[in-house]
Amino acid sequence: MPSIVSFMHFYQPADPQSCYYCVKISEIEAEEYPIREGIFTVEHVVFRCSWHSQFECSKCGKFHHFSWLFWCPTEERLICGSCRKPSMKPIKFWDKTYAYEFFCEKCNEVHYDLFYSEFRGTHPWQSEHYKLNSIVTIPENWMPLWKPYNPRMGENIAIEDALSLSNNVEEIRRRLGDLEFHSSLTPQNEVDHQDIQKKWEEDSVNWIENYEKSGELDEGDISRQLIIDPAFWKILDNVQGLKVLDAGCGNGYFARKLAKKGAKVYGVDFSDNFIEYCKVREAKEQLGAKFLQTSLTDLSFFENEFFDLIISNVVLVDVQDYQKAFFELNRILKQDGRFIWSNLHPAFGRLGSYLLRLPLDTSRNEERRYNLVDRYFDSGGTLVSWENFQPLWQFHRTFSEYSHALKEAGFTIREIIEPKPDLGLIKENPRALAFNADRFPYFIIFDCIKID
Numbered sequence: 209m210p211s212i213v214s215f216m217h218f219y220q221p222a223d224p225q226s227c228y229y230c231v232k233i234s235e236i237e238a239e240e241y242p243i244r245e246g247i248f249t250v251e252h253v254v255f256r257c258s259w260h261s262q263f264e265c266s267k268c269g270k271f272h273h274f275s276w277l278f279w280c281p282t283e284e285r286l287i288c289g290s291c292r293k294p295s296m297k298p299i300k301f302w303d304k305t306y307a308y309e310f311f312c313e314k315c316n317e318v319h320y321d322l323f324y325s326e327f328r329g330t331h332p333w334q335s336e337h338y339k340l341n342s343i344v345t346i347p348e349n350w351m352p353l354w355k356p357y358n359p360r361m362g363e364n365i366a367i368e369d370a371l372s373l374s375n376n377v378e379e380i381r382r383r384l385g386d387l388e389f390h391s392s393l394t395p396q397n398e399v400d401h402q403d404i405q406k407k408w409e410e411d412s413v414n415w416i417e418n419y420e421k422s423g424e425l426d427e428g429d430i431s432r433q434l435i436i437d438p439a440f441w442k443i444l445d446n447v448q449g450l451k452v453l454d455a456g457c458g459n460g461y462f463a464r465k466l467a468k469k470g471a472k473v474y475g476v477d478f479s480d481n482f483i484e485y486c487k488v489r490e491a492k493e494q495l496g497a498k499f500l501q502t503s504l505t506d507l508s509f510f511e512n513e514f515f516d517l518i519i520s521n522v523v524l525v526d527v528q529d530y531q532k533a534f535f536e537l538n539r540i541l542k543q544d545g546r547f548i549w550s551n552l553h554p555a556f557g558r559l560g561s562y563l564l565r566l567p568l569d570t571s572r573n574e575e576r577r578y579n580l581v582d583r584y585f586d587s588g589g590t591l592v593s594w595e596n597f598q599p600l601w602q603f604h605r606t607f608s609e610y611s612h613a614l615k616e617a618g619f620t621i622r623e624i625i626e627p628k629p630d631l632g633l634i635k636e637n638p639r640a641l642a643f644n645a646d647r648f649p650y651f652i653i654f655d656c657i658k659i660d
C-alpha cells in the first residue's frame with residue numbers, strides 16, 4: 209500500500225540536533241517523552257523530527273506545519289487549515305494556549321490539529337491501526353512512539369488569557385545572539401516621481417485583475433476588512449449629505465461605500481487605470497460618486513474649503529511629497545472639517561520593522577513571532593514587493609515627521625488610533641489575526657481636524 213502521508217524534506221542539517229518540539233514537550237511531560245533527532249529544518253535554528261515537521265495537505269498539495277493540519281479518520285487523509293477553515297479553541301496544553309478545531313462534514317464532528325491530538329493521545333500515528341496498515345511509510349527515526357497513559361484533554365481557558373503571552377524578546381536574544389539589520393532608504397527628494405507613478409500604473413492592472421474574484425474590489429483586502437475599516441467606521445459619524453473626498457481611492461471600494469451611505473463622494477488617484485475602473489463601476493452602479501485622476505500634491509481642480517470631510521486609506525505611505533499633499537488637503541477642507549487617514553504604522557508597519565518567527569513556518573501564536581525595530585529615525589523611500597506585484601515605492605517617516613507636517617499644514621491631531629481586531633473576529637479568523645494582529649499594530653489612523 210502506498211504511503212498517503214508525505215513529509216516535507218527541507219534542508220537536512222549535516223549536524224542534526226534534538227527536535228525543538230520534542231525537547232519542549234519532554235520538559236513538561238512527567239512521563240518520559242522521547243527526544244527524537246531533529247532531521248529537518250526550515251530556518252537553520254530550529255530542528256524538527258518527523259512528527260513535528262511539515263506534512264502535505266491531501267487537498268491543496270501544499271506542505272504545512274503540523275499544527276495547521278488535522279487528520280480525518282473516516283477519509284484517512286490530512287487536510288490543512290487553509291482548505292478547511294478552523295476555529296480557535298482556547299485550551300491550555302503543554303506550553304500552548306489554544307488548539308485549532310476543524311469541523312468535519314464527513315464525520316459530523318470536530319477534529320483537532322495534530323499538535324493537540326498528540327497531547328490527547330488521538331494522533332493518528334499513535335494508533336496501532338495506522339501502524340499496522342502502514343498508511344504511513346515510517347522514516348527511520350519515526351520511533352519511538354509516545355502516548356499518554358490515559359486519554360486526556362487540555363484545560364479550557366478564556367480567549368483573553370490564550371492571547372496574553374509573555375514578552376519573548378529575551379528568549380530570541382539568547383537563541384540568536386544579537387541581531388542586526390539596517391535599512392537603506394533613499395531620501396524622499398531623490399526618488400523619481402515619474403517612476404513612482406509608472407509603477408503604480410502597472411500594478412493597478414494586476415490589482416484589479418487579481419482581486420476581482422476575492423471580493424477585494426468591493427470590500428478591500430483582508431487587513432482592511434478585519435482591522436482598518438471597522439476602526440474607520442467607528443469614528444466616521446453620519447456622512448449623509450456630506451461632501452467627502454477619498455484621497456488616493458485606488459479601486460474605489462471605500463468611495464462606493466461612502467456613497468451608499470449618502471455622502472457626495474469624490475475619489476482622486478494618480479493612476480489613470482484605477483480612475484478608469486472607478487468610472488466604469490460608477491456608470492454601472494450610479495451611486496453619484498465622481499472620480500478624478502490627479503496627484504494629491506496638486507488638487508487645484510477643487511476650490512478652497514470645498515469638502516466637509518477627507519478620508520484616505522493607506523495612501524500617505526505611498527505619497528512622495530506628503531508635506532505638499534497635507535497642504536493641498538488642508539486647503540480644500542472646510543474649517544472644522546476632519547481629515548481621517550490610515551497608514552502603515554511608522555514603527556511596526558512593514559517598512560519600519562522586521563518580522564521574525566521561529567520556526568519560520570508555524571502559524572501558532574506561541575511560537576516566537578517578533579517584530580524588531582531598528583533605524584527608526586532613517587526616513588525615506590524603498591522599493592517594496594507585495595505578493596505578486598511589481599515592487600512599489602513606499603516611504604517611511606517617523607511619528608514626529610508626520611505630526612510636524614500636519615501641524616505645518618494647519619491640522620490638529622484629535623486622536624491616534626492603533627486598530628486592534630476584537631476577540632470575536634480573531635476567533636473566526638485565527639490564521640489571519642491571532643498570531644500577530646493582537647500583538648502589535650501594523651496600521652494607524654490619524655483623526656485630524658482643521659482649526660485655527
Ligand SMILES: C[S@@+](CC[C@H](N)C(=O)[O-])C[C@H]1O[C@@H](n2cnc3c(N)ncnc32)[C@H](O)[C@@H]1O
Pocket residue numbers: 408428432455456457458459460461462476477478479482502503504505520521522523526527528
Ligand atoms: C495602497 S493603495 C490604497 C488604495 C485605496 N485607498 C484602498 O484602500 O484600497 C495607495 C493608492 O495611492 C495612490 N497614490 C500613491 N501616490 C499618490 C499620489 N501622489 N497622488 C494620488 N494618488 C496616489 C496609488 O495609485 C494607490 O491607488
Ligand SMILES: [Zn+2]
Pocket residue numbers: 227228229230231244256257258259260
Ligand atoms: Zn519532535
Ligand SMILES: [Zn+2]
Pocket residue numbers: 265266267268269270287288289290291
Ligand atoms: Zn490544504
Ligand SMILES: [Zn+2]
Pocket residue numbers: 279280281282283312313314315316319
Ligand atoms: Zn472526519
